Amino acid sequence: MTAITTGAAPTTTAASATKANPVLRVPPAAPAEAAAYFSASLAFHADVSDVAAALAEAVPGGDPGFVVIDTRSTESWDQGHVPGALHLPTAQIPQLAARLLDPAVPVVTYCWGPGCNGATRAALALSLLGYRVKEMLGGFEYWAREGFAYETAEGGERRDPDPLTAPVVADADCGC
Template structure:
């Protein structure tokens, strides 16, 4: 057995780690499914600039640039809700910065894995403009196979 394969976590350690990982991240498929079914326990925050948001964003996402997050602006958020942050994709850490600001403010938050890049890759709908807009009624949903 190679050195790489010699190091396996115990099943209990793996279970704890994987549960913790799912507590921090959500993927595009799960977010699309929850959004499409009208799950209202969470709020999706697009943490990019207003200009980038207007060019295309996840239906229902609210624009709240991470650079504008501070004690005053974060106090306006509802602490009883859950939040999902996203930015452009894996080459951008804006969603991490936004999630950090929310967590430091005492809010429950997850990051969208792969951001808008993975959302688009999975063919989920995108809306344009400066308003969140609703999920498009004609939007079909492909099965990711997960």
């Protein structure tokens, strides 16, 4: 948007008024509404870096205060999963959750990645059963892409961090 400044509040030119700014076509929410939305989002989501940090701080044998649930198939689990995660495919949640989970312990679900809503479906199923639950953003894909160790049917593995998703310097903080 082109603005004319005269020391007073900016005004738009006729040319800029005919072409809407795609970012501001729908104006941002009021600050109080934005704070409520983003606060709620953080209540429902955790990112892989935070999950990894909490798990690392609890090791060895410590309790991070939550349980991580891999909601994928056995074949997917065998391909790679978060160390210490519990394997509970979404379809089996109604039958197995009460046997495997303590209702007092929060749950963090994950599936393949951002293109998969399996972790969301699992989180819904668990919340309907009375569990407090968060979804791990990025799923297993971003766990591996950020360079965190994972387990497979053959043993442990780790990939180099993808420089588009995480700092490549060991133990560097992304700053967010």
